[in-house]
Amino acid sequence: MLVFRLSAQRPPKPERVTDVVVTRLEHVLEVDPDLMRKHVAQQDIPNWDMHRIVSARWEHIRDIHEQWADSIVLAGEGSELGAGPPEPMGET
Protein backbone atom coordinates (compact mmCIF):
# COMPACT_ATOMS: atom_id res chain seq x y z
CA MET A 1 0.00 0.00 0.00
CA LEU A 2 1.25 3.46 -0.86
CA VAL A 3 1.44 5.56 2.25
CA PHE A 4 1.49 9.32 1.88
CA ARG A 5 4.21 10.81 4.03
CA LEU A 6 4.57 14.56 3.95
CA SER A 7 8.27 14.31 4.69
CA ALA A 8 8.74 12.28 1.50
CA GLN A 9 7.19 15.07 -0.55
CA ARG A 10 9.86 17.62 0.21
CA PRO A 11 12.57 17.69 -2.42
CA PRO A 12 16.15 17.21 -1.22
CA LYS A 13 18.63 20.05 -1.07
CA PRO A 14 19.50 21.32 -4.54
CA GLU A 15 22.73 20.43 -6.26
CA ARG A 16 24.26 23.03 -8.51
CA VAL A 17 24.47 22.17 -12.21
CA THR A 18 25.61 25.48 -13.64
CA ASP A 19 25.83 29.00 -12.26
CA VAL A 20 22.11 29.49 -12.98
CA VAL A 21 20.64 25.97 -12.82
CA VAL A 22 20.14 23.51 -9.94
CA THR A 23 18.70 19.99 -9.66
CA ARG A 24 16.83 18.35 -6.81
CA LEU A 25 15.10 15.38 -8.46
CA GLU A 26 16.59 13.11 -11.10
CA HIS A 27 16.26 14.59 -14.61
CA VAL A 28 14.57 17.71 -13.28
CA LEU A 29 16.62 20.84 -13.77
CA GLU A 30 15.43 24.12 -12.34
CA VAL A 31 16.32 27.76 -12.54
CA ASP A 32 18.38 28.68 -9.48
CA PRO A 33 15.84 29.77 -6.80
CA ASP A 34 18.18 32.61 -5.83
CA LEU A 35 17.26 34.21 -9.14
CA MET A 36 13.58 34.13 -8.27
CA ARG A 37 13.47 36.34 -5.24
CA LYS A 38 13.23 39.89 -6.57
CA HIS A 39 10.38 39.84 -9.11
CA VAL A 40 8.73 36.41 -8.93
CA ALA A 41 8.38 33.85 -6.18
CA GLN A 42 9.21 30.21 -6.76
CA GLN A 43 6.35 27.82 -6.19
CA ASP A 44 6.68 25.21 -3.49
CA ILE A 45 5.97 22.00 -5.43
CA PRO A 46 5.73 18.67 -3.58
CA ASN A 47 7.60 15.73 -5.08
CA TRP A 48 4.44 13.94 -6.20
CA ASP A 49 3.38 16.95 -8.23
CA MET A 50 6.78 17.33 -9.88
CA HIS A 51 6.75 13.62 -10.78
CA ARG A 52 3.25 14.10 -12.21
CA ILE A 53 4.45 17.00 -14.37
CA VAL A 54 7.45 15.02 -15.68
CA SER A 55 5.30 11.98 -16.35
CA ALA A 56 2.68 14.09 -18.14
CA ARG A 57 5.35 15.41 -20.46
CA TRP A 58 6.22 11.90 -21.59
CA GLU A 59 2.53 11.13 -22.07
CA HIS A 60 2.21 14.24 -24.19
CA ILE A 61 5.23 13.32 -26.28
CA ARG A 62 3.86 9.83 -26.86
CA ASP A 63 0.50 11.23 -27.90
CA ILE A 64 2.08 13.71 -30.29
CA HIS A 65 4.22 10.99 -31.90
CA GLU A 66 1.17 8.83 -32.46
CA GLN A 67 -0.59 11.60 -34.36
CA TRP A 68 1.94 11.81 -37.16
CA ALA A 69 3.30 8.39 -37.93
CA ASP A 70 2.69 4.73 -37.13
CA SER A 71 6.13 4.23 -35.63
CA ILE A 72 9.41 5.89 -34.81
CA VAL A 73 12.67 4.85 -36.39
CA LEU A 74 15.70 5.38 -34.16
CA ALA A 75 19.33 5.55 -35.12
CA GLY A 76 20.02 3.03 -32.39
CA GLU A 77 22.69 5.18 -30.83
CA GLY A 78 23.12 6.86 -27.49
CA SER A 79 24.22 10.36 -26.70
CA GLU A 80 27.68 11.52 -27.77
CA LEU A 81 27.57 14.52 -25.46
CA GLY A 82 30.25 13.04 -23.26
CA ALA A 83 32.62 12.69 -26.20
CA GLY A 84 33.43 16.40 -26.04
CA PRO A 85 33.90 18.79 -28.94
CA PRO A 86 35.26 17.50 -32.23
CA GLU A 87 38.92 17.88 -33.09
CA PRO A 88 39.54 21.14 -34.96
CA MET A 89 39.12 20.65 -38.70
CA GLY A 90 42.30 20.27 -40.70
CA GLU A 91 44.43 19.05 -37.80
CA THR A 92 45.77 15.57 -37.44
Add this chain to the structure above:
Amino acid sequence: MPGVIAAGVLDELVAICGEDHVFTGRSALFNRARVPAPFPVHRWEEHIPQAVVMPTSAEQVSEVVKLANRDGIPVVPRAGGTGLADGAVPLRGGILVDVKLMDQIHEIDLEDLTVTVGAGINMQTLNRALAPHGVIYPDDPASYPCSLVGGRIGTNGWSLLGGRYGHVRDLVLSFEIVLPTGEIVRVGEGGGRKCRKSSVGYQLKPLFIGHQGTLGIVTEATLELVPRAECEFAGFFLYDGFEPAYQTMRKVARSGLSTLTGVMFFDPEKVAYLRRDDEAYIEVPDWVKAVCGISLYGSRCEVEPAVGEVMRMGRELGGRYIGDEISSADWACRHDRYATPQHGRTRDGQVVLMSWHCEDAALPISQMPAVREKWHQIARRYVERYGIFDDWGMFAYTNAGFKPWGDVLMEIDLGLWEPRMDEDNWQAFVSLKREIAQTVLEHGGTMSAAHGGTRAGDAELVPTEMGSAWDLMKRVKRMLDPNNIMNPGKQMLDEAYEED
Protein backbone atom coordinates in the same frame (compact mmCIF):
# COMPACT_ATOMS: atom_id res chain seq x y z
CA MET B 1 -11.49 54.63 -28.59
CA PRO B 2 -13.66 52.53 -30.90
CA GLY B 3 -17.24 53.68 -31.31
CA VAL B 4 -20.45 52.16 -30.06
CA ILE B 5 -22.72 49.89 -32.06
CA ALA B 6 -26.33 51.02 -32.08
CA ALA B 7 -28.84 48.90 -30.19
CA GLY B 8 -30.74 48.40 -33.43
CA VAL B 9 -27.68 46.81 -34.99
CA LEU B 10 -27.31 44.44 -32.05
CA ASP B 11 -30.94 43.45 -32.52
CA GLU B 12 -30.21 42.70 -36.16
CA LEU B 13 -27.17 40.62 -35.21
CA VAL B 14 -29.32 38.64 -32.81
CA ALA B 15 -31.88 38.14 -35.54
CA ILE B 16 -29.17 36.79 -37.86
CA CYS B 17 -27.12 34.62 -35.48
CA GLY B 18 -29.49 33.93 -32.63
CA GLU B 19 -29.46 35.33 -29.11
CA ASP B 20 -27.01 32.72 -27.85
CA HIS B 21 -24.45 33.60 -30.50
CA VAL B 22 -24.10 37.36 -29.95
CA PHE B 23 -21.92 38.57 -27.08
CA THR B 24 -21.33 42.01 -25.61
CA GLY B 25 -20.03 41.12 -22.14
CA ARG B 26 -16.62 42.32 -20.99
CA SER B 27 -14.95 38.92 -20.88
CA ALA B 28 -16.18 37.98 -24.37
CA LEU B 29 -14.87 41.26 -25.79
CA PHE B 30 -11.61 41.64 -23.85
CA ASN B 31 -10.51 38.06 -24.43
CA ARG B 32 -10.80 38.58 -28.17
CA ALA B 33 -8.86 41.84 -28.20
CA ARG B 34 -5.40 40.31 -28.26
CA VAL B 35 -3.34 37.34 -29.39
CA PRO B 36 -0.56 35.49 -27.52
CA ALA B 37 2.12 38.00 -28.44
CA PRO B 38 3.30 41.18 -26.71
CA PHE B 39 0.38 43.56 -26.46
CA PRO B 40 -0.04 47.21 -25.45
CA VAL B 41 -1.82 46.23 -22.25
CA HIS B 42 -1.90 49.87 -21.16
CA ARG B 43 -4.17 50.56 -24.14
CA TRP B 44 -6.17 47.31 -24.04
CA GLU B 45 -9.53 49.07 -24.41
CA GLU B 46 -8.53 50.51 -27.77
CA HIS B 47 -8.61 47.00 -29.21
CA ILE B 48 -11.86 45.59 -27.94
CA PRO B 49 -14.69 44.96 -30.40
CA GLN B 50 -18.18 46.22 -29.59
CA ALA B 51 -19.83 42.88 -30.30
CA VAL B 52 -18.77 39.29 -30.88
CA VAL B 53 -20.84 37.01 -33.09
CA MET B 54 -20.40 33.28 -33.48
CA PRO B 55 -22.24 32.34 -36.69
CA THR B 56 -22.89 28.76 -37.65
CA SER B 57 -23.14 29.06 -41.44
CA ALA B 58 -21.77 30.99 -44.41
CA GLU B 59 -25.23 32.50 -44.87
CA GLN B 60 -25.15 33.96 -41.37
CA VAL B 61 -21.64 35.32 -41.95
CA SER B 62 -22.84 36.85 -45.19
CA GLU B 63 -25.78 38.57 -43.50
CA VAL B 64 -23.54 39.94 -40.75
CA VAL B 65 -21.08 41.31 -43.30
CA LYS B 66 -23.85 42.84 -45.42
CA LEU B 67 -25.16 44.58 -42.33
CA ALA B 68 -21.69 45.88 -41.46
CA ASN B 69 -21.10 47.02 -45.02
CA ARG B 70 -24.40 48.85 -45.05
CA ASP B 71 -23.60 50.77 -41.87
CA GLY B 72 -19.82 51.08 -42.30
CA ILE B 73 -19.04 49.00 -39.21
CA PRO B 74 -15.61 47.35 -39.02
CA VAL B 75 -15.60 43.54 -39.16
CA VAL B 76 -12.71 41.49 -37.78
CA PRO B 77 -12.55 37.75 -38.52
CA ARG B 78 -11.08 35.56 -35.79
CA ALA B 79 -10.41 31.83 -35.71
CA GLY B 80 -8.15 30.40 -33.00
CA GLY B 81 -6.68 33.78 -32.16
CA THR B 82 -3.25 32.17 -32.01
CA GLY B 83 -1.55 34.27 -34.67
CA LEU B 84 1.59 36.13 -33.66
CA ALA B 85 1.15 39.15 -35.93
CA ASP B 86 -2.10 40.70 -34.65
CA GLY B 87 -4.14 39.74 -37.71
CA ALA B 88 -7.14 39.04 -35.46
CA VAL B 89 -6.63 42.09 -33.21
CA PRO B 90 -9.30 44.74 -33.82
CA LEU B 91 -7.81 48.16 -34.54
CA ARG B 92 -11.12 50.02 -34.80
CA GLY B 93 -13.55 47.98 -32.75
CA GLY B 94 -16.65 46.85 -34.60
CA ILE B 95 -18.07 43.36 -34.97
CA LEU B 96 -15.73 40.45 -34.33
CA VAL B 97 -16.77 37.34 -36.24
CA ASP B 98 -15.56 34.29 -34.33
CA VAL B 99 -15.75 31.19 -36.57
CA LYS B 100 -15.26 28.55 -33.86
CA LEU B 101 -18.77 27.14 -34.15
CA MET B 102 -18.24 26.29 -37.81
CA ASP B 103 -16.14 23.32 -36.81
CA GLN B 104 -17.86 20.43 -38.59
CA ILE B 105 -16.28 17.79 -40.77
CA HIS B 106 -18.62 17.82 -43.78
CA GLU B 107 -17.03 15.06 -45.84
CA ILE B 108 -14.10 12.65 -45.72
CA ASP B 109 -13.40 11.49 -49.27
CA LEU B 110 -10.98 8.57 -49.07
CA GLU B 111 -11.12 7.93 -52.81
CA ASP B 112 -9.98 11.39 -53.91
CA LEU B 113 -8.10 12.01 -50.65
CA THR B 114 -9.81 15.20 -49.54
CA VAL B 115 -11.63 16.36 -46.45
CA THR B 116 -14.13 19.22 -46.38
CA VAL B 117 -14.44 21.08 -43.09
CA GLY B 118 -15.76 24.23 -41.51
CA ALA B 119 -13.24 27.03 -40.93
CA GLY B 120 -13.46 26.64 -37.17
CA ILE B 121 -12.00 23.16 -36.86
CA ASN B 122 -8.63 22.59 -35.24
CA MET B 123 -6.03 20.44 -37.05
CA GLN B 124 -5.38 18.17 -34.08
CA THR B 125 -9.11 17.53 -33.71
CA LEU B 126 -9.35 16.85 -37.42
CA ASN B 127 -6.42 14.45 -37.38
CA ARG B 128 -7.90 12.49 -34.47
CA ALA B 129 -11.00 11.96 -36.61
CA LEU B 130 -8.90 11.02 -39.64
CA ALA B 131 -6.61 8.58 -37.82
CA PRO B 132 -8.86 5.49 -38.21
CA HIS B 133 -8.79 6.03 -41.98
CA GLY B 134 -4.99 5.97 -42.28
CA VAL B 135 -4.72 9.55 -43.55
CA ILE B 136 -3.68 12.88 -42.07
CA TYR B 137 -4.08 16.57 -42.84
CA PRO B 138 -0.41 17.49 -42.51
CA ASP B 139 -0.64 21.17 -41.61
CA ASP B 140 1.54 21.38 -38.52
CA PRO B 141 2.12 24.87 -37.12
CA ALA B 142 3.62 25.70 -33.73
CA SER B 143 0.03 26.20 -32.61
CA TYR B 144 -1.06 22.78 -33.93
CA PRO B 145 -3.22 21.87 -30.89
CA CYS B 146 -5.03 25.21 -30.77
CA SER B 147 -5.11 27.06 -34.13
CA LEU B 148 -7.96 26.62 -36.62
CA VAL B 149 -8.18 25.99 -40.35
CA GLY B 150 -9.75 29.39 -41.12
CA GLY B 151 -6.96 31.27 -39.39
CA ARG B 152 -4.34 29.16 -41.11
CA ILE B 153 -5.76 30.17 -44.49
CA GLY B 154 -5.97 33.80 -43.46
CA THR B 155 -2.32 33.72 -42.43
CA ASN B 156 -0.89 31.55 -45.22
CA GLY B 157 0.63 29.48 -42.48
CA TRP B 158 3.88 27.56 -42.50
CA SER B 159 3.95 23.89 -41.55
CA LEU B 160 6.67 21.98 -39.72
CA LEU B 161 6.20 19.16 -42.24
CA GLY B 162 6.07 21.51 -45.24
CA GLY B 163 9.29 20.28 -46.80
CA ARG B 164 7.61 16.92 -47.37
CA TYR B 165 3.89 17.71 -47.62
CA GLY B 166 3.66 21.43 -48.44
CA HIS B 167 2.32 24.40 -46.52
CA VAL B 168 -1.21 25.77 -46.20
CA ARG B 169 -1.26 27.26 -49.70
CA ASP B 170 -0.42 23.80 -51.06
CA LEU B 171 -2.78 21.88 -48.78
CA VAL B 172 -5.97 23.88 -49.32
CA LEU B 173 -7.58 22.77 -52.55
CA SER B 174 -10.55 25.11 -52.54
CA PHE B 175 -12.54 27.16 -50.07
CA GLU B 176 -15.64 29.23 -49.57
CA ILE B 177 -15.16 32.85 -48.57
CA VAL B 178 -17.58 35.64 -47.71
CA LEU B 179 -16.35 38.80 -49.40
CA PRO B 180 -16.51 42.22 -47.70
CA THR B 181 -19.74 42.96 -49.55
CA GLY B 182 -21.35 39.78 -48.23
CA GLU B 183 -21.12 37.83 -51.47
CA ILE B 184 -20.28 34.14 -50.98
CA VAL B 185 -17.79 32.75 -53.49
CA ARG B 186 -15.75 29.57 -53.81
CA VAL B 187 -12.18 29.74 -55.05
CA GLY B 188 -9.93 26.85 -55.99
CA GLU B 189 -8.13 25.48 -58.97
CA GLY B 190 -10.46 26.71 -61.71
CA GLY B 191 -13.87 25.34 -60.77
CA GLY B 192 -12.63 21.99 -59.52
CA ARG B 193 -13.34 21.76 -55.83
CA LYS B 194 -11.06 18.75 -55.39
CA CYS B 195 -8.50 19.38 -58.12
CA ARG B 196 -4.84 20.11 -57.43
CA LYS B 197 -4.02 22.04 -60.60
CA SER B 198 -5.97 23.95 -63.23
CA SER B 199 -5.22 26.30 -66.11
CA VAL B 200 -8.73 27.73 -66.30
CA GLY B 201 -9.58 31.29 -65.37
CA TYR B 202 -7.50 33.46 -63.06
CA GLN B 203 -5.76 31.89 -60.09
CA LEU B 204 -7.90 33.50 -57.42
CA LYS B 205 -7.23 31.07 -54.59
CA PRO B 206 -3.79 32.49 -53.70
CA LEU B 207 -5.27 35.99 -53.44
CA PHE B 208 -7.38 34.88 -50.49
CA ILE B 209 -4.64 32.92 -48.72
CA GLY B 210 -2.66 35.11 -46.36
CA HIS B 211 -4.93 38.16 -46.60
CA GLN B 212 -4.99 38.43 -42.77
CA GLY B 213 -8.73 38.93 -42.70
CA THR B 214 -8.64 41.99 -44.93
CA LEU B 215 -10.45 40.45 -47.89
CA GLY B 216 -13.16 38.32 -46.33
CA ILE B 217 -14.06 35.48 -44.00
CA VAL B 218 -13.38 31.86 -44.90
CA THR B 219 -16.25 29.60 -43.90
CA GLU B 220 -15.48 26.18 -45.40
CA ALA B 221 -12.47 24.51 -46.99
CA THR B 222 -11.63 21.36 -48.91
CA LEU B 223 -8.23 20.12 -47.81
CA GLU B 224 -5.58 17.70 -49.00
CA LEU B 225 -5.24 14.36 -47.27
CA VAL B 226 -2.03 12.39 -47.37
CA PRO B 227 -1.41 8.76 -46.46
CA ARG B 228 -0.24 8.58 -42.86
CA ALA B 229 3.50 8.00 -42.70
CA GLU B 230 4.60 4.51 -41.78
CA CYS B 231 7.43 5.95 -39.75
CA GLU B 232 9.30 9.06 -38.74
CA PHE B 233 12.89 9.73 -37.80
CA ALA B 234 14.49 12.73 -36.14
CA GLY B 235 18.17 13.25 -35.45
CA PHE B 236 19.71 16.18 -33.59
CA PHE B 237 23.40 17.03 -33.86
CA LEU B 238 25.43 19.40 -31.70
CA TYR B 239 28.26 21.62 -32.94
CA ASP B 240 30.95 23.75 -31.38
CA GLY B 241 30.11 26.79 -33.47
CA PHE B 242 27.64 28.43 -35.81
CA GLU B 243 29.46 27.66 -39.03
CA PRO B 244 29.56 23.83 -39.01
CA ALA B 245 25.90 23.66 -37.99
CA TYR B 246 24.92 26.15 -40.70
CA GLN B 247 26.93 24.30 -43.34
CA THR B 248 25.31 21.03 -42.26
CA MET B 249 21.87 22.59 -42.65
CA ARG B 250 22.77 23.76 -46.17
CA LYS B 251 24.10 20.37 -47.20
CA VAL B 252 21.22 18.34 -45.81
CA ALA B 253 18.62 20.69 -47.28
CA ARG B 254 19.98 20.11 -50.78
CA SER B 255 20.70 16.41 -50.29
CA GLY B 256 17.73 15.34 -52.40
CA LEU B 257 16.48 12.77 -49.89
CA SER B 258 12.85 12.30 -50.86
CA THR B 259 11.67 11.69 -47.29
CA LEU B 260 13.41 14.77 -45.92
CA THR B 261 10.71 16.75 -44.12
CA GLY B 262 12.73 19.60 -42.72
CA VAL B 263 16.00 20.78 -41.27
CA MET B 264 16.06 22.82 -38.10
CA PHE B 265 18.78 25.05 -36.67
CA PHE B 266 19.51 26.69 -33.28
CA ASP B 267 22.14 29.42 -33.06
CA PRO B 268 24.53 30.03 -30.11
CA GLU B 269 22.21 32.57 -28.47
CA LYS B 270 19.35 30.06 -28.63
CA VAL B 271 21.50 27.34 -27.08
CA ALA B 272 22.54 29.74 -24.31
CA TYR B 273 18.90 30.59 -23.67
CA LEU B 274 17.89 26.92 -23.51
CA ARG B 275 20.68 26.33 -21.02
CA ARG B 276 19.41 28.94 -18.64
CA ASP B 277 15.64 29.09 -18.98
CA ASP B 278 14.04 26.16 -20.78
CA GLU B 279 11.84 24.04 -18.54
CA ALA B 280 12.53 21.06 -20.79
CA TYR B 281 16.17 21.70 -19.96
CA ILE B 282 18.72 19.36 -21.40
CA GLU B 283 22.12 19.42 -19.81
CA VAL B 284 24.35 20.62 -22.60
CA PRO B 285 28.13 20.98 -22.24
CA ASP B 286 29.65 24.43 -22.63
CA TRP B 287 31.35 23.55 -25.90
CA VAL B 288 27.97 23.14 -27.63
CA LYS B 289 27.14 26.33 -29.50
CA ALA B 290 24.68 25.33 -32.21
CA VAL B 291 22.21 22.57 -33.08
CA CYS B 292 21.01 21.07 -36.34
CA GLY B 293 17.97 18.78 -36.38
CA ILE B 294 16.87 16.66 -39.32
CA SER B 295 13.55 14.87 -39.80
CA LEU B 296 12.31 12.21 -42.20
CA TYR B 297 8.76 10.93 -42.84
CA GLY B 298 7.60 8.17 -45.14
CA SER B 299 7.57 4.46 -45.73
CA ARG B 300 9.94 2.29 -43.72
CA CYS B 301 11.63 1.08 -46.89
CA GLU B 302 12.57 4.69 -47.68
CA VAL B 303 13.22 6.12 -44.23
CA GLU B 304 15.46 3.41 -42.80
CA PRO B 305 18.14 3.63 -45.51
CA ALA B 306 18.01 7.43 -45.36
CA VAL B 307 18.76 7.39 -41.61
CA GLY B 308 22.29 6.19 -42.31
CA GLU B 309 22.86 9.07 -44.71
CA VAL B 310 21.46 11.57 -42.22
CA MET B 311 23.77 10.27 -39.49
CA ARG B 312 26.72 10.56 -41.86
CA MET B 313 25.86 14.12 -42.91
CA GLY B 314 25.14 15.19 -39.33
CA ARG B 315 28.61 14.11 -38.23
CA GLU B 316 30.55 15.09 -41.32
CA LEU B 317 31.44 18.57 -40.06
CA GLY B 318 32.04 17.55 -36.47
CA GLY B 319 28.50 17.14 -35.19
CA ARG B 320 27.89 14.99 -32.13
CA TYR B 321 24.63 12.99 -32.03
CA ILE B 322 22.46 13.92 -29.07
CA GLY B 323 21.09 10.38 -28.75
CA ASP B 324 17.88 8.57 -29.63
CA GLU B 325 15.88 9.51 -26.55
CA ILE B 326 16.36 13.26 -26.71
CA SER B 327 16.17 13.36 -30.51
CA SER B 328 12.79 11.71 -30.72
CA ALA B 329 11.38 13.57 -27.69
CA ASP B 330 12.57 16.97 -28.83
CA TRP B 331 11.14 16.41 -32.29
CA ALA B 332 7.74 15.66 -30.71
CA CYS B 333 7.97 18.98 -28.89
CA ARG B 334 8.46 20.74 -32.24
CA HIS B 335 4.81 19.89 -33.03
CA ASP B 336 3.60 21.91 -30.04
CA ARG B 337 5.87 24.87 -29.67
CA TYR B 338 3.51 27.28 -27.93
CA ALA B 339 4.72 25.84 -24.64
CA THR B 340 7.40 28.50 -24.23
CA PRO B 341 8.64 29.26 -20.74
CA GLN B 342 7.09 32.75 -20.58
CA HIS B 343 9.84 33.99 -18.39
CA GLY B 344 13.13 35.70 -19.07
CA ARG B 345 15.83 37.69 -17.35
CA THR B 346 16.49 41.23 -16.42
CA ARG B 347 19.92 42.68 -17.17
CA ASP B 348 21.12 41.53 -13.74
CA GLY B 349 19.93 37.96 -14.35
CA GLN B 350 16.81 37.98 -12.19
CA VAL B 351 13.81 35.98 -13.42
CA VAL B 352 10.75 37.96 -14.53
CA LEU B 353 7.53 37.05 -16.28
CA MET B 354 7.81 37.86 -19.96
CA SER B 355 5.58 37.55 -22.97
CA TRP B 356 6.98 35.99 -26.09
CA HIS B 357 7.64 37.81 -29.32
CA CYS B 358 8.63 35.68 -32.27
CA GLU B 359 9.82 37.77 -35.20
CA ASP B 360 9.89 35.66 -38.33
CA ALA B 361 11.17 36.18 -41.84
CA ALA B 362 12.00 34.24 -44.96
CA LEU B 363 15.46 34.77 -46.40
CA PRO B 364 17.75 33.19 -48.95
CA ILE B 365 19.83 30.72 -46.96
CA SER B 366 23.00 32.54 -48.07
CA GLN B 367 21.89 35.58 -46.04
CA MET B 368 21.32 33.69 -42.81
CA PRO B 369 24.73 34.33 -41.17
CA ALA B 370 24.75 38.08 -41.81
CA VAL B 371 21.12 38.62 -40.82
CA ARG B 372 21.53 36.59 -37.66
CA GLU B 373 24.43 38.75 -36.53
CA LYS B 374 22.58 41.97 -37.26
CA TRP B 375 19.45 40.79 -35.46
CA HIS B 376 21.39 40.04 -32.30
CA GLN B 377 23.24 43.38 -32.50
CA ILE B 378 19.88 45.14 -32.65
CA ALA B 379 18.44 43.04 -29.82
CA ARG B 380 21.49 43.65 -27.60
CA ARG B 381 21.16 47.40 -28.06
CA TYR B 382 17.53 47.36 -26.95
CA VAL B 383 18.19 44.96 -24.06
CA GLU B 384 20.85 47.29 -22.72
CA ARG B 385 18.93 50.49 -23.22
CA TYR B 386 15.45 49.57 -21.99
CA GLY B 387 15.85 46.69 -19.53
CA ILE B 388 12.53 45.09 -20.53
CA PHE B 389 13.76 42.87 -23.35
CA ASP B 390 15.58 39.54 -23.35
CA ASP B 391 17.19 37.90 -26.39
CA TRP B 392 16.03 34.27 -26.47
CA GLY B 393 18.06 33.38 -29.53
CA MET B 394 17.44 32.62 -33.14
CA PHE B 395 16.34 29.47 -34.90
CA ALA B 396 15.65 28.51 -38.49
CA TYR B 397 13.82 25.90 -40.51
CA THR B 398 13.89 25.05 -44.15
CA ASN B 399 11.14 27.13 -45.70
CA ALA B 400 10.00 25.91 -49.10
CA GLY B 401 7.17 23.45 -49.59
CA PHE B 402 8.16 20.06 -51.07
CA LYS B 403 11.74 21.20 -51.76
CA PRO B 404 13.55 22.14 -48.59
CA TRP B 405 16.40 24.10 -50.10
CA GLY B 406 17.13 27.66 -51.16
CA ASP B 407 15.58 29.72 -48.40
CA VAL B 408 14.95 29.53 -44.70
CA LEU B 409 12.34 30.54 -42.19
CA MET B 410 14.41 32.54 -39.68
CA GLU B 411 13.00 33.58 -36.34
CA ILE B 412 14.37 35.49 -33.40
CA ASP B 413 12.60 35.01 -30.09
CA LEU B 414 12.46 37.97 -27.78
CA GLY B 415 11.11 38.19 -24.25
CA LEU B 416 9.26 41.34 -23.28
CA TRP B 417 8.52 42.27 -19.67
CA GLU B 418 4.85 43.00 -20.32
CA PRO B 419 3.88 44.04 -16.77
CA ARG B 420 6.23 47.01 -17.31
CA MET B 421 4.40 48.06 -20.45
CA ASP B 422 3.75 51.75 -20.99
CA GLU B 423 3.74 53.87 -24.10
CA ASP B 424 7.49 54.47 -24.11
CA ASN B 425 8.23 50.75 -23.81
CA TRP B 426 5.64 49.87 -26.42
CA GLN B 427 7.17 52.33 -28.87
CA ALA B 428 10.60 50.86 -28.09
CA PHE B 429 9.24 47.41 -28.93
CA VAL B 430 7.76 48.63 -32.21
CA SER B 431 11.04 50.32 -33.08
CA LEU B 432 12.96 47.13 -32.29
CA LYS B 433 10.66 45.13 -34.52
CA ARG B 434 10.99 47.66 -37.31
CA GLU B 435 14.79 47.50 -37.23
CA ILE B 436 14.69 43.71 -37.42
CA ALA B 437 12.24 43.80 -40.33
CA GLN B 438 14.24 46.48 -42.13
CA THR B 439 17.29 44.25 -41.94
CA VAL B 440 15.35 41.48 -43.65
CA LEU B 441 14.39 43.75 -46.53
CA GLU B 442 17.97 44.94 -46.91
CA HIS B 443 19.02 41.32 -47.39
CA GLY B 444 16.42 40.45 -50.00
CA GLY B 445 13.98 38.65 -47.74
CA THR B 446 10.32 38.96 -46.83
CA MET B 447 9.38 40.22 -43.38
CA SER B 448 7.31 37.19 -42.53
CA ALA B 449 7.28 33.60 -43.74
CA ALA B 450 4.61 32.43 -41.34
CA HIS B 451 2.96 35.09 -39.17
CA GLY B 452 2.05 38.01 -41.41
CA GLY B 453 3.04 41.65 -41.78
CA THR B 454 0.19 43.02 -39.70
CA ARG B 455 1.90 44.09 -36.48
CA ALA B 456 3.07 47.59 -35.81
CA GLY B 457 6.74 47.65 -36.73
CA ASP B 458 6.17 45.45 -39.78
CA ALA B 459 2.98 46.97 -41.15
CA GLU B 460 4.59 50.32 -41.98
CA LEU B 461 7.10 48.50 -44.17
CA VAL B 462 4.56 46.54 -46.23
CA PRO B 463 4.47 49.19 -49.00
CA THR B 464 8.26 49.09 -49.14
CA GLU B 465 8.37 45.31 -49.35
CA MET B 466 5.62 45.14 -51.96
CA GLY B 467 7.40 47.75 -54.09
CA SER B 468 5.91 48.13 -57.55
CA ALA B 469 3.03 45.78 -56.62
CA TRP B 470 1.83 47.99 -53.74
CA ASP B 471 -0.48 50.14 -55.90
CA LEU B 472 -2.04 47.02 -57.41
CA MET B 473 -2.55 45.57 -53.92
CA LYS B 474 -4.37 48.73 -52.86
CA ARG B 475 -6.59 48.64 -55.94
CA VAL B 476 -7.51 45.01 -55.23
CA LYS B 477 -8.40 45.90 -51.63
CA ARG B 478 -10.56 48.83 -52.65
CA MET B 479 -12.33 46.86 -55.37
CA LEU B 480 -13.24 43.98 -53.06
CA ASP B 481 -13.86 46.07 -49.94
CA PRO B 482 -15.23 49.39 -51.22
CA ASN B 483 -16.11 50.72 -47.76
CA ASN B 484 -12.98 49.52 -45.92
CA ILE B 485 -14.90 47.49 -43.37
CA MET B 486 -12.95 44.22 -43.45
CA ASN B 487 -10.28 44.25 -40.73
CA PRO B 488 -9.55 47.93 -41.38
CA GLY B 489 -6.27 49.57 -40.50
CA LYS B 490 -4.08 46.56 -41.26
CA GLN B 491 -0.97 46.60 -43.46
CA MET B 492 -1.28 50.32 -44.35
CA LEU B 493 -4.25 49.49 -46.55
CA ASP B 494 -6.05 52.65 -45.43
CA GLU B 495 -3.93 54.28 -48.11
CA ALA B 496 -6.16 52.60 -50.68
CA TYR B 497 -8.99 54.90 -49.69
CA GLU B 498 -7.02 58.13 -49.63
CA GLU B 499 -6.63 58.32 -53.39
CA ASP B 500 -9.27 59.05 -56.02
